[in-house]
Amino acid sequence: MKDKKTRTIQILFMIGIASILLVLFLKNRQQLPVMTEEDKRAEQIILSYIEVNDMSIKLGTEKYATLMKSILLGEHPELTGENSAFVTSDIERNLILNYAAANMGNKGDSSEPDVNEVAPMPSEPTK
Structure with a gap:
């Protein structure tokens, strides 16, 4: 009886671990960018432009994101x-x-800039 209970717990534990791994895999898969044929063609043209102009910019770097913004x-x-x-x-x-719009490096950066707001002016007391 005890062996059967232990075996059942082990099986349920393995199913739980497999479920967690499956959920993590699917979540990561959704976050990966899908590159279409059009994206590949555009990237190829931009990389040719970078090479011809000796810009020494690598794909995925901050300089690359800046280039995408300047193209736009x-x-x-x-x-x-x-x-x-x-x-x-x-x-x-x-x-x-x-x-360029899709790859200008600001995905997920929805934070607001640190700007000091002006304190409200005290109102005059009413009589």
């Missing part, structure tokens, strides 16, 4: 401009802009 701000017309050697159509231009 239009600071690289040779990449996204009308007569770009890197972009052949409006579709590719939009791919690059969408990719």
Whole structure:
């Protein structure tokens, strides 16, 4: 009887551990970015642009995120401009802009900046 009870507890424990691992796996899987063919194409174009201009920027770094922001701000017309050697159509231009917006490094950063607020002015006493 005691062996059966111990065996049942062990099985339930193993099922519990397996359930926890499954939940953690699924949660992590949802957080991983899914890279589409369009994302791959845009990334390839941007990496070519980085290489041609000797920018020495690595994928996933803070400099890369800054580059994505500057692309969105239009600071690289040779990449996204009308007569770009890197972009052949409006579709590719939009791919690059969408990719830059998604990869500018501010995901999960919804914290408000530390700004000292002005203290309210004391009101005059009413008579």
